[in-house]
Amino acid sequence: MASREPAYERQPVFVTHQDPVGRAEQNQIAQADLAPYGMADQVEQLWLLDQGNGTYALACIPFCVHGLALHDRVRLSDDGRWVTGLVEPSGHRALRMLWTPTTDHAQLTHRTARVKTEIATAGLLSEWRGRHVAIDLPPAIRPQPLLALMAQEVDAGQASWKWADTEPFAG
Known part of the structure; x- marks a missing residue:
């Protein structure tokens, strides 16, 4: 997976999670581009838990990104900055x-x-x-x-x- 850096016309607006439900000592944050959902120049920062096998489980409830929910397993770009795909839905x-x-x-x-x-x-x-x-x-x-x-x-x-x-x- 190549690094995927969206092109923004202006500084992106970040949708953040101040108190993610799955906050843990070893969370990681990655970004999801919101342009595909009609929110150009916006990015949601998602909290993740490393599953140890190259996948990460969502540790927050997404505010804006579509198709993801708490505990879903996702993969990241090579540089670890971007959520690039859903690996396994959690059923949530x-x-x-x-x-x-x-x-x-x-x-x-x-x-x-x-x-x-x-x-x-x-x-x-x-x-x-x-x-x-x-x-x-x-x-x-x-x-x-x-x-x-x-x-x-x-x-x-x-x-x-x-x-x-x-x-x-x-x-």
Whole structure:
């Protein structure tokens, strides 16, 4: 695998994970280009755990990259900077939600608190980045109350949501 450095028209914007759910002492960070998903000049930094066989397991829940989820095994470019392919899916799914911008911060706080409560009640892992949440759904888990609450937010025009696996990974 050759090193794959995307060409950017300007300095890339980095989507980072401040508190990855799989943070460990020996994590590695690699990047995923978000241009294939309509986010030119943006890069997501993904936390990884070395599997010791040339593959790495995702140690975070992707906010933007498609086709990847927590614990999926991936391969990296020769220089170790870029995620270049999915080796083996974990069976987990990532569900993402983004609240619409608002000047009513009390309302946004209330709405996000309700979702945080449902995530905790369902015993799920999540990562937050401002108005954006990425939720890990392990195999065979369908937390209906959380999904219903998220649908209410979307129906009210307060948020949008998307499964991360609606498009394949385009490494």
